Amino acid sequence: DAMVIQNPRYQVTQFGKPVTLSCSQTLNHNVMYWYQQKSSQAPKLLFHYYDKDFNNEADTPDNFQSRRPNTSFCFLDIRSPGLGDAAMYLCAIGRGTDTQYFGPGTRLTVL
Amino acid sequence: GESVGLHLPTLSVQEGDNSIINCAYSNSASDYFIWYKQESGKGPQFIIDIRSNMDKRQGQRVTVLLNKTVKHLSLQIAATQPGDSAVYFCAENGGTGFQKLVFGTGTRLLVSP
Numbered sequence: 001d002a003m004v005i006q007n008p009r010y011q012v013t014q015f016g017k018p019v020t021l022s023c024s025q026t027l028n029h030n031v032m033y034w035y036q037q038k039s040s041q042a043p044k045l046l047f048h049y050y051d052k053d054f055n056n057e058a059d060t061p062d063n064f065q066s067r068r069p070n071t072s073f074c075f076l077d078i079r080s081p082g083l084g085d086a087a088m089y090l091c092a093i094g095r096g097t098d099t100q101y102f103g104p105g106t107r108l109t110v111l
Numbered sequence: 112g113e114s115v116g117l118h119l120p121t122l123s124v125q126e127g128d129n130s131i132i133n134c135a136y137s138n139s140a141s142d143y144f145i146w147y148k149q150e151s152g153k154g155p156q157f158i159i160d161i162r163s164n165m166d167k168r169q170g171q172r173v174t175v176l177l178n179k180t181v182k183h184l185s186l187q188i189a190a191t192q193p194g195d196s197a198v199y200f201c202a203e204n205g206g207t208g209f210q211k212l213v214f215g216t217g218t219r220l221l222v223s224p
Contacts, residue, residue, distance in 0.1 A: 003152075024159050031209050042214035044201055045153065090154050098208050099145065102154035 003027050004103030006091050012109045021076040021106045032074040033100060034066060035090040039089050043090055051072060065092030078108075086110045123221045130191045132218045134184040134201035143204040145212070146175060146186045150197045158186070158199075188220075196222045 005024045013019040023032065028049050035043035048057045049068045064087070065077040078085055088107050092100040124130050136144070142163040147155035147161040161168045161175045161184075168175050174187040184201050198219050 005214065006154075027128075040217075042217055043212075044214075048209065048211075049219065055209075090199050095144070097206070099157055099160060100148075100210055100212065101157060105152075105154045107152075 003101050004091055004093055006089075006106050008106060009104060010034075010078060010087065010107050010109070012111065013078075014111050016018040016080045019078050019081055019108065021089050021091075021108070022037075023074045023076070024072050024073075025093045025104060027093060027101075028071055029093040029095045030071070031086065031094040031100075033092040033094065034074070034076050035092065035102075037088040037090055037105070038084075039087075046076070076104075081108070081110045083110050120216070121221065123223065124191050126191060126193060127223050128191050129137060130186075130188040130195070130220060130222075132186045132188075132199050132201075132220065134186075134215050136182050136203050136215075137200075138183060138203060138205065138213075139145065139179075139182060141203040141205065143210075144175070144184050145202045145204075146173075146184075147200045147214075148195075148197045148215075149200065155200060158205055178193045191220075191222050192223045193224055196220055 007022045033063040034046045037043040045057050046060045052058045063079050088105045090105045091103040094100040145160040146158040147157050149155045159170045159173050159175050161177050172189045176185045198217045200217045201215045205211045205213045
C-alpha cells in the first residue's frame, strides 16, 4: 500500500492561475517535505514541515506556499504559476532524521 | 557551499554485468548518505543508506561504499537487470534534527538485454 499519496498525478493550469497540489500519508510521520524537480535535474527542496512548524528554504520563491492542516495532509499552493514553474512536484515524509520516503509526484504543466 | 556531484551522467551496461555508479561530495561534515532510484514518471525510491561511521553496507544485490578520505560514495549493483534501468541519485544529509537532502546530479543507468 502506498505510504505517500499525491493528487492529482497530473495537473494542467494556466499562466497566473492559482493551483493547489495535495499530499497525504498513511504512516503518521512528523516531517513532510515538498520538492520541485525539473526535467533531467535532481529534486530541489522547497520547504518542509516539522510537526506544525513550517521551514522555508532561503531560495524558495514567495509564489510557493504550503499548508499542513493535520499530520496526514500537506498542500503546496502556487499562487501565480509561471512557465518556469512547470515541473514534477514531489512530496516526501520522514521521522526526524530518518530516511525520507517519496510519493509518486504531481507533474505540473503551465499553459 | 555544499555540493554532491556524479562523475558520469549515463552508464550503459549489459544484463548480468555488475554496475558501479559513483558520487563525489564536498561537505566533509556529512554523516549520512543515501542512494535513490528514480524510474521515469515516478518518485525517488530509497535503495540503501550508509552512515559516516561505516565504510560499506550491503543490501540485496546492492552495495554502497563510502570513502571519507576522498569524499567519495559508490553504488554497486550486482547482476544488473533491465528493471534496474533508471536514474540513480546520491544524496547527503545536510540537516540537523531533520533530514535535509542535498542531491547529486543523477546518473542514468541503461541496461541492455
